[in-house]
Amino acid sequence: MTVTDINTLADRIEDLLPQTQCTKCGYPACRPYAEAVASGEAGYNQCPPGGAQGIARLAALLGKPIIALNPANGVERPRPVAIIDEQVCIGCTLCMQACPVDAIVGAPKQMHTVIAELCTGCDLCVPPCPVDCIAMPSVTGEATGWDAWSQRQADAARERHDRREARLAREREAAEARAAARRASNGASDPSQPHRAAAGAAATASPAASANANADADADAKKRAIIQAALERARKKKEELAAKGQGPLNTDHVSADVQAQIDAAEARRRRLGLAADTDKPSSKR
Template identity: 75%
Template sequence: MNEPKTLADRIEDLLPQTQCTKCGYDGCRPYAEAVAAGTANYNQCPPGGAEGVERLATLLGKPVIPINPVNGVERARPVAFIDEQVCIGCTLCMQACPVDAIVGGPKQMHTIVKDLCTGCDLCVPPCPVDCIAMIPVTGDATGWDAWTQQQADDARLRHDRRQARLAAERDAAEARAAARRAAAAAAPASGAQEAQRAQPDAATAPAAAAPQPAPADDAEAKKKAIIQAALERARQKKAELSARGEGPRNTEQVSADVQAQIDAAEARRKRLGIAASPDGKTGDASDDTNGNSSDQPSGGDKPA
């Protein structure tokens, strides 16, 4: 027997499931929980538009109010487009896509699966070569007129599956890291026991040789080399664009919510070790705190 739905469940059912974070929360579910708890208003979802506000107002027994302009405006639904001639295969857009709508791999051209894209804009800020544009595809149709319940249900399912996969990857990475730490801690103790058995007379035995550091992890070195090469190609491409008098795209009239996404992307890149230096260049990269490396795609179940 199914358990009765909570208020948060019913609110989530009425959201478009674009997972765009324009509401100020990490996704549709956290926003639904905040509305149910009374810590967020029911007019903070631009993709749902005026009809979305009306749906929530009816459920909550409250008056219909305009969308909060701080969160954005109702608009025609866009779809991301990647300029494949400029893409460097850094995978950052794939890591940002909440519904696995981007296909590609490290150092390989990426492309958008148009029918899966929710138009969330989250892939635009992390792109180091500004090769992603958001193109409206629904004409004058906006909000729920530009989106269907079936599309919302499909996007929700892809988002939930992605979240489950990322959680499993984090757990596996943490388990590997714990195993490495345990092995490193056990190695000196085992060496000391062997030395004791071989030379029981500590007073006359020569000093034990200091343990040698473990050899560098070739896999980690390879990851860093791949990322560094991709970043170097990005710098060269930016220089070429600058020489032709072409500036970065997607940077004009940046709204507050997009700027917040950019700030979040920069914070994530700093955690990955891809921090911008004062001269505008990008530094080395390393594993993030979850054990995920920035050269590993986290979007899409299709092969690279």
């Protein structure tokens, strides 16, 4: 089979996957798993969210027998949705960084909120939470696999995942450009190294990055509206809790270990240019 044939088959396999981006298949996203199945590197029974129906779909495409889900990859189950206990949340942003479809909104040291209609139930936000404030209740009753999911939801999840990956790539490129500019600025102050200033100036000129940033503006408009609505709901809830004398209880009482995780996350955000250099971690040790 040629490379072109493998890529074409991978496209068809990817179209049959639920696009939860959960990594339970053993690959970082649905697309890499599709490519692995197409090349024969992975089995077609490694996707728990797709379940038995998903295996049957892939078997029909590949001309293979229907086999059981590989238990090493998990079990078929009703679809869950992440719910954050906002009175326990400490605003560390680790869950936001883990979400593969940008279904969590919030800000450092503020309560986070899951946009339920965007959540794929991937579970990836649960392990990094340092205060165990995320629950994953089932929302589909007894329905599992494709009975608990739809092609429309899968297509939307894939689009959000792809937009997120493109955004992260732009942010990395922008961070690299800023780092190059800083190096150029340092080099410009050293008359013995004029070539460094020139190289830095060239690096900061990135019309391709600007064009890519503008390309997604329309596609992101709807998502921004959804996020804004979710933030407004979170704001109203926060006001209601405050009126009752309630609210996030842990933001000012964080253990040294948890604070170290938050500080490390914020340091990574600054290195990537995702936070202002003036935003210093406020350790409470």
